[in-house]
Amino acid sequence: MKRHQVTIxxxxxxxxxxxxxxxxxxxxxxxxxxxxxxxxxxxxxxxDYQRNMLAINLSSSQSKTIGIIVPEFVxxxxxxxxxxAQEIAAQVGYSVLISQSNETYETEVANxxxxxxxxxxxxxxxxxxxxxNFEHFDVFKRKGIPLVFFNRVCHDIETPKVVVDDYxxxxxxxxxxxxxxxxxxxxxxxxxxxxxxxxxxEGYKDALRKHKRPILDDLIISYDLTLEKVKIYVKYLLxxxxxxxALFAVNDPTAIEAIKVIKEQGLSIPEQIAVVxxxxxxxxxxxxxxxxxxxxxTREIGQVAAQLLLDQIHTDSSxxxxxxxVLKTELIxxxxxxxx
Amino acid sequence: MKRHQVTIxxxxxxxxxxxxxxxxxxxxxxxxxxxxxxxxxxxxxxxDYQRNMLAINLSSSQSKTIGIIVPEFVxxxxxxxxxxAQEIAAQVGYSVLISQSNETYETEVANxxxxxxxxxxxxxxxxxxxxxNFEHFDVFKRKGIPLVFFNRVCHDIETPKVVVDDYxxxxxxxxxxxxxxxxxxxxxxxxxxxxxxxxxxEGYKDALRKHKRPILDDLIISYDLTLEKVKIYVKYLLxxxxxxxALFAVNDPTAIEAIKVIKEQGLSIPEQIAVVxxxxxxxxxxxxxxxxxxxxxTREIGQVAAQLLLDQIHTDSSxxxxxxxVLKTELIxxxxxxxx
DNA sequence: CTGTTAGCGCGTTCAT
DNA sequence: ATGAACGCGCTAACAG
Numbered sequence: 017m018k019r020h021q022v023t024i025x026x027x028x029x030x031x032x033x034x035x036x037x038x039x040x041x042x043x044x045x046x047x048x049x050x051x052x053x054x055x056x057x058x059x060x061x062x063x064d065y066q067r068n069m070l071a072i073n074l075s076s077s078q079s080k081t082i083g084i085i086v087p088e089f090v091x092x093x094x095x096x097x098x099x100x101a102q103e104i105a106a107q108v109g110y111s112v113l114i115s116q117s118n119e120t121y122e123t124e125v126a127n128x129x130x131x132x133x134x135x136x137x138x139x140x141x142x143x144x145x146x147x148x149n150f151e152h153f154d155v156f157k158r159k160g161i162p163l164v165f166f167n168r169v170c171h172d173i174e175t176p177k178v179v180v181d182d183y184x185x186x187x188x189x190x191x192x193x194x195x196x197x198x199x200x201x202x203x204x205x206x207x208x209x210x211x212x213x214x215x216x217x218e219g220y221k222d223a224l225r226k227h228k229r230p231i232l233d234d235l236i237i238s239y240d241l242t243l244e245k246v247k248i249y250v251k252y253l254l255x256x257x258x259x260x261x262a263l264f265a266v267n268d269p270t271a272i273e274a275i276k277v278i279k280e281q282g283l284s285i286p287e288q289i290a291v292v293x294x295x296x297x298x299x300x301x302x303x304x305x306x307x308x309x310x311x312x313x314t315r316e317i318g319q320v321a322a323q324l325l326l327d328q329i330h331t332d333s334s335x336x337x338x339x340x341x342v343l344k345t346e347l348i349x350x351x352x353x354x355x356x
Numbered sequence: 357m358k359r360h361q362v363t364i365x366x367x368x369x370x371x372x373x374x375x376x377x378x379x380x381x382x383x384x385x386x387x388x389x390x391x392x393x394x395x396x397x398x399x400x401x402x403x404d405y406q407r408n409m410l411a412i413n414l415s416s417s418q419s420k421t422i423g424i425i426v427p428e429f430v431x432x433x434x435x436x437x438x439x440x441a442q443e444i445a446a447q448v449g450y451s452v453l454i455s456q457s458n459e460t461y462e463t464e465v466a467n468x469x470x471x472x473x474x475x476x477x478x479x480x481x482x483x484x485x486x487x488x489n490f491e492h493f494d495v496f497k498r499k500g501i502p503l504v505f506f507n508r509v510c511h512d513i514e515t516p517k518v519v520v521d522d523y524x525x526x527x528x529x530x531x532x533x534x535x536x537x538x539x540x541x542x543x544x545x546x547x548x549x550x551x552x553x554x555x556x557x558e559g560y561k562d563a564l565r566k567h568k569r570p571i572l573d574d575l576i577i578s579y580d581l582t583l584e585k586v587k588i589y590v591k592y593l594l595x596x597x598x599x600x601x602a603l604f605a606v607n608d609p610t611a612i613e614a615i616k617v618i619k620e621q622g623l624s625i626p627e628q629i630a631v632v633x634x635x636x637x638x639x640x641x642x643x644x645x646x647x648x649x650x651x652x653x654t655r656e657i658g659q660v661a662a663q664l665l666l667d668q669i670h671t672d673s674s675x676x677x678x679x680x681x682v683l684k685t686e687l688i689x690x691x692x693x694x695x696x
Numbered sequence: 697c698t699g700t701t702a703g704c705g706c707g708t709t710c711a712t
Numbered sequence: 713a714t715g716a717a718c719g720c721g722c723t724a725a726c727a728g
Contacts, residue, residue, distance in 0.1 A: 021475065021499055023705060034715045039707060047713055064495050066472040070419060071705035074410045075720045089435040092638075099429050099456065111470060114454050116439065130451060132406040135361065155404050159361055272642065298432075302612065304644030363721060374699045379723065387697055411721035415704045 022065045031055055042067070073135070081111045082325060083131035083139040087119045087168065091269055092298040093314055094142070097166065100318025101140060108326060110137070117144045119241075128152040138162040138325045140318075143170055145207055145241050162328035166321040168210055176328065177340045178321040182212045182294075185310040185345035186219025186264070189292045192308070192347060193262040194227045196354060198290055202235040202253050202260035204246070204270055213238070216266055216294065235260055246273040254281055254289075262290040262353075268297035271307055275352060290353040294345075305351030313343050362405040371395055382407070413475070421451045422665060423471035423479040427459045427508065431609055432638040433654055434482070437506065440658025441480055448666060450477070457484045459581075468492040478502040478665040480658075483510055485547055485581050502668035506661040508550055509680075516668065517680045518661040522552045525650040525685035526559025529604050529632045532648070532687060534567045536694060538602035538630055542575040542593050544586070544614065546606040553578070556606055556634065575600050586613040594621055594629075602630040602693075608637035611647055615692060630693040634685075645691030653683050 024042070028035045033052065041048045041056035042065075048056075059065075073079045082105055086094040102112050113136055117124035124144050131139055132155065139156060141163060153173050156163050166178040193201050203220045206213030217236070224231050234256065237249045250273075253260055265271035271293030275285060283289055285305055293300060296311035320341050364382070368375045373392065381388045381396035382405075388396075399405075413419045422445055426434040442452050453476055457464035464484050471479055472495065479496060481503060493513050496503050506518040533541050543560045546553030557576070564571050574596065577589045590613075593600055605611035611633030615625060623629055625645055633640060636651035660681050 021472075025705075035706085036708085036716080037714055039705095040714085043707080049713065052713085064472075064498065066469060068414075068475060068705055069473045070410065070414045070417075070475050071720090072707075073720090074408075074414045074704090074722090075706055075708085077410075077720060079410060089439050090432070090638075092430070092432070095429045095435045102456065111453060111474065112455075113451060115452075116442065129406060132361075132404075133409045134451065135408060135410050158404065298430075299639055299642045302639045302642040365721080375722080376700080376724090377698055379721095380698085383723080389697065392697085408721055411704090412723075413704095414706090414720085415722055415724085417704060 021068065022060075022063045023068065024065075027056065027059050027063060027065060030059060077135070078137050079111075079135045080109060081113050081134065081136050082322070082329075083113045083115070083134070083136040085115055085117055085124060085127050085131070085139065085141045087117050087142060087144050089116050091295075093167075093295060093312075096314040097142075097318035097321070100315035100320075101322035102318075104319050104322035104326065110326070119144050119146065121146050121149070125152045128155070132156070132159070132161075136161070138164070138329045140164050140166060140321050140325055141170075142166055143168040143210070145210055148209055162325055164321050164325040164328070166317055168212060171211060174338045176324045176338050178317055178324065178343065179212070179340065180312045180317070180343045180345050182215035182345075183219040183222075185294060185312075186216035187223045188219075188345070188347050189264050189294065189308075189310050190220045190223035191227070192349070193264060193290055193292060193353065194223065194229065196262075196286075196290060198262035199229075200232070200235060200258065200260040201229075201262040201264060203237070204249060204263060204265045204274065205236060205238040206266040207240050208238060213266060220264055241267075241270070243269060243273050246270055247277050250274045250277040251281070254278070254283065260289060262286075262292075264292045266294060268293040268295040268300050268307060268309055271309065271352075272297075272299050272303055275303055275305075275307065286351070286353050286355065292353055296348050300348075301350070303352075308350045308353035309348050310345040311348050312345055316343060361408065362400075362403045363408065364405075367396065367399050367403060367405060370399060417475070418477050419451075419475045420449060421453050421474065421476050422662070422669075423453045423455070423474070423476035425455055425457055425464060425467050425471070425479065425481045427457050427482060427484050429456050431635075433507075433635060433652075436654040437482075437658035437661070440655035440660075441662035442658075444659050444662035444666065450666070459484050459486065461486050461489070465492045468495070472496075472499070472501075476501070478504070478669045480661050480665055481505050481510075483508040483550075485550055488549055502665055504661050504665040504668070506657055508552060511551060514678045516664045516678050518657055518664065518683065519552070519680065520652045520657070520683045520685050522555035522685075523559040523562075525634060525652075526556035526604070527563045528559075528685070528687050529634065529648075529650050530560045530563035531567070532689070533602040533604060533630055533632060533693065534563065534569065536602075536626075536630060539569075540572070540575060540598065540600040541569075541602040541604060542600035543577070544589060544603060544605045544610055545576060545578040547580050548578060553606060560604055581607075581610070583609060583613050586610055587617050590614045590617040591621070594618070594623065600629060602626075602632070604632045606634060608633040608635040608640050608647060608649055611649065611692075612637075612639050612643055615643055615645075615647065626691070626693050626695065632693055636688055640688075640690070648690045648693035649688050650685040651688050652685055656683060 024038045028038045041053040115127040163175045169177040293309040296309045300307035368378045381393040455467040503515045509517040633649040636649045640647035
């Protein structure tokens, strides 16, 4: 079977009029006799005519597509962000080209090239945990393609960003544990390469300082977010001469993994050790005990990021400033930190 | 700032040679002097040249893009399928255009149009639960655009499909409960409009028949997969004069919701009522007790579907047959059906 | 080996 | 109100 899509020419011929007229009728141009328009519309409908965006995009040299590069798809966080972004994009007729970097720098670079090749009008990015070189982002800037970072942002590129208040969130989470009477609060932190890891670590430390607690380096472990390693670190913490009585994890997957390990070890949560995560992922309400966590407005992150990107796309970029939108987090208390 | 991407012409001018030569060098055509090629490649690199897929796609009248239409993004199932599909597509240089129908027929139709307009080379589809009219799928067939259904397939369209053995899976799940000594096994089924609902229901019934158990209509509830309603149905079941002692749910989100309700009601799982789901979603290992479920090879579904689609795209479709690939499920036993 | 030309489908001038 | 002609960037077919 031949693949053949109906074109304007096809319908022009059938109606024995010029392609330009058909084009005008289809695009709702006023200067077309209404009966002509009528005829065109009907035939188009009947022949299943669909505008060829490939052609339109080429001649308008814009793709009406925004790219999204995320590290992964496994946790519920990124899919939900994407949903939010897609909603906004769809409202103004934009498509979305999604790609995952699989937490690998090389893949991220490759994905960026695909975006470039496909002439996306703008890109939403959340970086890999191992991205330390930003040349592939710079290319977008040089070519005048708007960029918006979210979640895992890059501060070496001057561009809008959408984040949650990681510092404040971590501060509150830690303070919550302190107010619960916990004395030795450990922190399973993310890699320092990620800004969010550093901010959350800072918040954790400042909460301890505010309440005049010592900051114990033994209790702070920075790891690369490879979940398999959580077991090792949690065991290490539990085997300490004086083990922690609380754990603040950099994100929910980490916290959930930690809870599993702690339960395996036969310790009681939250009595012997309380746990707090960050994100309010899908799993945090499911695990037993429920995970106390800092909720992020996930969908909203996607919406705001997409809106910021569209603003940039439509505005004369010379007038525009690299704002950072900081969204609020909210403490969700569940059984992992407090018996009800 | 002006948006301007480097073109072949730009580099042709700088090198003072013809565009065709540049094009040939870039595409690895053999008939180019190696020093010429060298020069072109270097300059291209240096100028951050990226092939304009928009142009290539237009002139080759194919987009090197496959579309994926899924009902939602919330459960982990579809994102993982998409990951699988993306892997395969990426290997052969295909991009992926993703859209969610939000379980709404109208959105699905609209998405199909977007796919058409973007001239995707093929489409992967899992239908909405409310899709009963298939005209929008037929359009693809008429235009010669290959289609592959997965998971929620449509049997009125002659096209390849990728499914798991829902019948067998449901049969095994039910039999598992029977062998556990459960006498009154309820089934929270999906809407009859979905083939998978019907198949799972069939498997459930046949397992009962095989073991000479009565099929009690009271214990079979078909619902529209709106999770909020699970509570109502489960309560109804529990309030029956002789309530069920086991529940087989059509999918994991339903089962997980059911477990929550059952726990709220103060009943013990699995002693008073055992629960089995279908899918082995992310949450099923997290909830307490762990959910016994039929695991689907989720990622593989995406891979196989994408491969089937690519085969169709690359093959002369006249020679090709609408195979249905049936993948195997596997029973994962956890605490919701059996104490260890 | 390299340059020239045509055409992919559409929107958009510029004429009429 | 309509038609003709051009260009978007690139590849392929056709000369040299």
